Amino acid sequence: MSTDIVEMPAPRVRERNATERNGLPIAGIAFIGELVGAGLLVFAVIQTVEGSKPLGITMIVLVALLILAATTVSIGLTIVEPGEARVLQFLGRYVGTVRTSGLRWVNPFTTRAKVSTRIRNHETAVMKVNELDGNPIEIAAVVVWQVQDTARAMFEVDNFVQFVGTQTETAIRHIANSYPYDSHGSDALSLRDNADEITEKLSAEISARVEPAGVRVIESRLTHLAYAPEIAQAMLRRQQAGAVVAARQLVVEGAVGMVELALDRLAQHDIVELDEERKAAMVSNLLVVLCGDRDAQPVVNTGSLYQ
Numbered sequence: 001m002s003t004d005i006v007e008m009p010a011p012r013v014r015e016r017n018a019t020e021r022n023g024l025p026i027a028g029i030a031f032i033g034e035l036v037g038a039g040l041l042v043f044a045v046i047q048t049v050e051g052s053k054p055l056g057i058t059m060i061v062l063v064a065l066l067i068l069a070a071t072t073v074s075i076g077l078t079i080v081e082p083g084e085a086r087v088l089q090f091l092g093r094y095v096g097t098v099r100t101s102g103l104r105w106v107n108p109f110t111t112r113a114k115v116s117t118r119i120r121n122h123e124t125a126v127m128k129v130n131e132l133d134g135n136p137i138e139i140a141a142v143v144v145w146q147v148q149d150t151a152r153a154m155f156e157v158d159n160f161v162q163f164v165g166t167q168t169e170t171a172i173r174h175i176a177n178s179y180p181y182d183s184h185g186s187d188a189l190s191l192r193d194n195a196d197e198i199t200e201k202l203s204a205e206i207s208a209r210v211e212p213a214g215v216r217v218i219e220s221r222l223t224h225l226a227y228a229p230e231i232a233q234a235m236l237r238r239q240q241a242g243a244v245v246a247a248r249q250l251v252v253e254g255a256v257g258m259v260e261l262a263l264d265r266l267a268q269h270d271i272v273e274l275d276e277e278r279k280a281a282m283v284s285n286l287l288v289v290l291c292g293d294r295d296a297q298p299v300v301n302t303g304s305l306y307q
Contacts, residue, residue: 015149041064090111118146147215168206
C-alpha cells in the first residue's frame, strides 16, 4: 500500500543573504564619534558661557548631529550567536538573513528577528489511533529537524515550531491509518514487522508537510507502538494462538518426515514386513509419540507383532 503525500502550497519567499558588514570596526568608529562629540559638546557649552554664543550654538548643533549619527550607526550593530540567524525587515519587507556569527552591522533602520538554526527534537505524545484493520493502537514518534530556510520559517507560517509539531502528529496518524499493526503472515507492509519501511514513509510525509515552512527533517523514528489496553489481552491471545499453530505445524511436518524415513529404512533393509494395517498402526503410534505435549510411556510387547 502506498500513502499519498500531501501537496503543500509553493512558498512565496525564500531566504537570501542580507547586506551586512563586520561590526567591530564600525563599533570602534561609533564609539570614537560619541567620545569626540561629548568632548566638543563640553567645549561648546564653555564657549557659550564665556560669551561666544553664535559659535557655541553652532558647535552644539554640529555636536548633536555627530552624536546622533554615531548613535544611529551603533543601532545597526547586532550580535549573532553560533546556531542562530537574524531575519531582517525594512518597513515590513524582507531584505535578507544574517547567518555569520559574531558582531555584525546591518541597516540600522531594519528590524531583526532571531531564528534558531540548531538541530531540534520533537517527540510526540502517545496517541491512540485506529490502524488499517480498525484496531485501536497506541503510537508515538520522535522527529529530528532543523530550520533550513529562515525566511519561509518566519513568513510562510504563523509559528514554525508549532507547525512542525502539528504536521508531525498528522503524518503519524495518517501512516497509522494506512497500514495494519501486524501482517499476520502476509506479504503486506505492517507497522510492527516493517519498521524501516514505515519509518522511511513517515519521514517522507513529514518532510513534504513541513517543507513550506523551510524545515528539513533529518530523521524520524517510532518510539512507541502497541495495541490499545482495551484489546491488548485479546490480541496477545491471538498472537499466542498463532504461535502455537505455527509451532504445531512445524512439529507435524517434522514428525511426518521422521515416520516416512522410518518406514523407508525398514523396507530398505528388510527388517520386517508390515501390511497396510500394521503400517497404519505404526504411523499412528509414532505420530502420537512425536507430536504429543508429554513424554510417552513405553510399552514392551512380549508377544508377537499381531498380539
